[in-house]
Amino acid sequence: MQAVERLRQPPARPLLAPAARPLAAVLAAVCVAVIVFLGALFTHQEGPSGLDRAIDIRIRATLGWHPGRLDLVAGIGDPATVTVMTVVLVLACLATRRWHGAVLAAVAVPLASALTEFLLKPLVDRTMEGSLSYPSGHSTGMFALAGVGAVLLTGPSRPGLPAAARALLVLAAYLAASAVAGALIALGAHYFTDTVAGAAVGTAVVLVTAFVLDRLARPASAPQSPAGQPAPAPAGRKLPPAEVSPAAGGPRPRCPADPAGWPARTDRVTGSHIRCSR
Secondary structure, three states: OHHHHHHHHOOOOOOOOHHHHHHHHHHHHHHHHHHHHHHHHHOOEEOOOOOHHHHHHHHHHHOOOOOOHHHHHHHOOOHHHHHHHHHHHHHHHHHHHOHHHHHHHHHHHHHHHHHHHHHHHHHHHOOOOOOEEOOOOOHHHHHHHHHHHHHHOOOOOOOOOOOHHHHOOOOHHHHHHHHHHHHHHOOHHHHHHHHHHHHHHHHHHHHHHHHHHHHHOOOOOEEEEOOOOOOOOOOOOOOEEEEOOOOOOOOOOOOOOOOOOOOOEEEEHHHHHHHHOO
């Protein structure tokens, strides 16, 4: 009975809509390509590239007029703050029974941060004033959070909010992540390409994690025969009894023959039905 009840329950909704999966796969591949290309370009280097010089000086000239406020904005991306926001997002998903969303947030955000801090930074070894800078850990965490929010607000398991409200929430998440990246550049804590790589890491990890979770949650299909019909039961296994109603006034019906070739046996007659088994 428990197996029957599980079968009756509707399957969990995927995180990514089927129509969005090709675009998500392309975006994840582009992010990985950006990470690898920039990482190879800046391996064991110190100092900005030509692109960094051109962009960083403009950002600092535009935003560097109030360092105190920039510190507050950059602090949003601190590991402790990102951890608190991740926990809040996980609890919100659990409260609304969005189990896959809770797992996505609980796995993707810490995984992206760990990948940046413990693998990519030591491996690339790009430094800024003696500290490892590629990719930006603050940007990684913020864009991973924004990516999780985008998946949960736009995918098949999205909440019942108006489309405009969901779009505004996604936009606000990415604006906050971009503001943190801009504040880091204006404060001289990271180069522009460091923040680009951090955004790529956070986005790629969220999308790959969503793909994996959807794959693991996909129900297994029943085995099919070459003709496209369900495969016959193994030999020696009793099949559930079938019932056949006799036609009014007609001769007593016979049980249908098994597709494998041997006839079924009539057990007993109950009212206007006969019960067949093998």
